[in-house]
Amino acid sequence: MNSSSTSSSEGSKGRGGMGFLFVFFPEDETAAAATSPGGGGAPIMRKRAVNALLRRSNSTHLLSTAQSTISICALLIFVTLLLFTLSTFEPTAASSHFHPRRQLSASSSSSTALPQKSRKSFWPKHNSGEDLWKNLAFQHALQGMGTLYRRGTRAMNDLVVAHAVESLTVHELKLFLRLLFRSGLSSKSDLLLVFPAKSAAFDRAVVEESESFLKLVHGAGEDRNSTTSFDSAQFKISRKKERESGEPIWGRKRRSNSSEEELEGDSESTRLSYGSVVSFDVDELDPENSLAGFLHHVPMSLRRWACYPMLLGRLRRNFKHLILVDAKELLLLGDPLSRLRSRTPESVHLSTLTPPAHGRKTHQKPVSPAIVMGGSRGVRRLSNAVLTEIVRAAMQHKKKNSVNESGLLNQLVGNEFVLKNINLIVSAESIPELSSLTGLNSRTGSSSSTSNLALVRRGSSNGDGSSSILKYLCSFSLDSAVYSDC
Template structure:
């Protein structure tokens, strides 16, 4: 801002009569004009400061849920480039309220767009997102950029699906039998009218209140890159190559530590090798915060007294209390370093399944010392090939989690999933690939 200066020329032709009186009047006039000039400059300065403040201020939005229009999701749609948490991550969709559960899905480099799309579509339809936030952990920034359009497309498809099914329910249409989507799972009752709802953890602050007894409930969708949560790549000094299957365990302590007061239960899922079809967290919600549940790999059961925990652990799905999962992640990082030091001379690779199996078997005392209450793994994740049998009448709704199986079987399973979803007249109008 420039400084406004006003100069008043001296009048040398003024008569000398009454010079003292005129000099006094001239001084008063100059003083008055100077004060006016300073006031104008000060006003301009404060106006400029006010405009600058308003231009950089992040407004606080108020989401008001109306029972007459419960499915309007446009109010809570998030800008594509919003940061998720403390200038990290990307927020694709901000949920309608604070959630108690968190699902962290790691996406390895070899994951295809097709596999990722169907994983996200199924987890949207499962009903799990009605009470959980979903975080995707990518191996690199380039991978997250390539999958970002898929996340936005499936978020929009979910919004359209909810709106369409809600309209059919409001007109008292019975749910079409071929549809496996239950929209009623995404509505919850609130305590009192006008009660303020706890806002989501992610993104900008938003005051949420409702004047109705029922509100739409869905969680946030966001992502982090491994470099954001593990900037030093802590395992690189012990391993020649650190795949995301191992590096993710070094990322969890950072993320779970920052949100440790916000979530009660956590599930870790491998996008490429597993798919969430219903809500599997029901089996751990009544357990202690230190509890952890693991699955074992498919294999022939032993008939002798061999402990079931000696069977290889399946690392595709880990779930339990938030405290237990966080402590397990810390223990896994230590075990990875120990195994890498031992196998460096042998030049053997470090297996994620072997690490978890060692912790739950031979070194189980380490988990107890860390305060982890392990629910002994004894069952395996159902294989998705059961859906592709010619005489099989199994449906997606019959499972909580399914295992994709071998690489050659991925396309076959995806086609079966697509067929079951697109068989519904209502659902097929939402998805472009139906």
């Protein structure tokens, strides 16, 4: 009795202990069942293996996705940094173009003699391929617009705005630039060209004349024995005045290094002074062609007035005096602003033309729209008034092509009420023609005939007068070595 009860109590204790193990250690029993001889644990093993494999594959997929995401982000950051670096890097083809003094120094330092024909030109000839000029990269002149051909040595107070009409030829443009660069006006002012459209031929002409001028101004200072008609003294300025002027507004600002300072005469008390050369297209300044709604055909002589409000408005704080000039009709030989710098900013000076002999006799000579100069405020107000007058005249006339620039400007000059906020000055002296100049074929006579003239008209004998000027310039050794057409 006692033994049976004892055995039953021990059996009950054993069964209770096994239940305890079943509750807290189910995997042990499952493992035991899997190893039982009945074979019922095989499906469970396969299920556990599949679950482990799925968990392992999910973790591997997540890891590979994270690695791919990190790689893509790193690639985007690298590409962004690369594009930013390339956007701030100036091409080599353009850098040689914007710093021509460095090339000139390398060529001139090899020999102190006059530059020979073999190293006369820094730029390709006409037969070297047009594609090079078409694909040549230029800096933007201002706020992502325009073209910068040459950055001047300092900020200027005066600006020459020369517009090119549709009939302007490359030869006429080169003569205009050559005489302007040689005059004292280019040492005190920047040049801004307004073109009807983009032209690789015009770009090449501007670059060639700019390079010729730089070689001329450096050659005149280095070679004292050569004969030249060029006065390099007017392009000298003190270092103190140059620092007070500041940097030009055109293009990117650059830091001058020791080689450039040595090249420009930083060790001396004087430095070279010449202005920047830039250009804009009419589509950049007047993208909507605002006069097209009033006229069937808008010539460059009228559309330029629609470009001035935007252009002069952006530059109103940078220049004190302005010149608006037609590059085809007039040639600038000197500094016509010398008499106007002491006048008020509202002053505007207009030049007159000699009326033709067969025309009607008038008491007053007609003013020329080919040149307008004066204070920046007065020129800007006059340009706005001319634009308004063009629109008014186009609306009054039934024929939309009957607006004449010369007649419109002369009518506007006679209206004192419209120009009441402008100090208008009409010169009594007419602009002489190029054919009236004498002594261009001799070295002694030309100095007396052109030194007192600031500007001349090309006139009807354009070819004869231009050839005379070119022959006169080519008669000097330094000039003939610099210019390729001598």
